[in-house]
Amino acid sequence: MDDRETIAVLRERVIRFRDARNWEQFHDPKNLVMGLSIECAELQELFLWKSEPEVREMLEDDALRERLGEEMADIFVFLLYLTKGCGIDLSEALIKKLAVNEKKYPVETSYGSNKKYDQLEGA
Numbered sequence: 777m778d779d780r781e782t783i784a785v786l787r788e789r790v791i792r793f794r795d796a797r798n799w800e801q802f803h804d805p806k807n808l809v810m811g812l813s814i815e816c817a818e819l820q821e822l823f824l825w826k827s828e829p830e831v832r833e834m835l836e837d838d839a840l841r842e843r844l845g846e847e848m849a850d851i852f853v854f855l856l857y858l859t860k861g862c863g864i865d866l867s868e869a870l871i872k873k874l875a876v877n878e879k880k881y882p883v884e885t886s887y888g889s890n891k892k893y894d895q896l897e898g899a
């Protein structure tokens with residue numbers, strides 16, 4: 777489905793959902809950022825105290841993968857509200873950020889490395 781839906785269509789759907797409930801009045805950027813952060817914590821909670829093998833096992837379990845998808849969707853919904861509320865074009869922001877990261881992390885010095893950009897050779 778990811779290859780069929782656009783961000784614009786998904787944003788329109790969540791905005792329609794929100795507006796039908798008159799919730800925009802609660803959606804100032806500060807509250808949306810807090811909601812986004814809380815949803816990220818809910819996603820983290822699913823992995824909390826799990827070992828790497830347990831996480832791999834989780835990913836084989838359809839019900840747990842469903843829970844992961846629900847929390848990721850919550851995060852995405854908040855991000856869509858936030859981009860709308862702040863007038864941010866998410867695709868444009870992502871493409872710009874990727875260009876910045878390509879400069880910060882040249883393939884020649886970052887390939888296979890887990891170092892932060894300022895620790896890479898030649899930084």
Ligand SMILES: [Mg+2]
Binds near residue numbers: 818846850
């Ligand atoms: Mg949630």
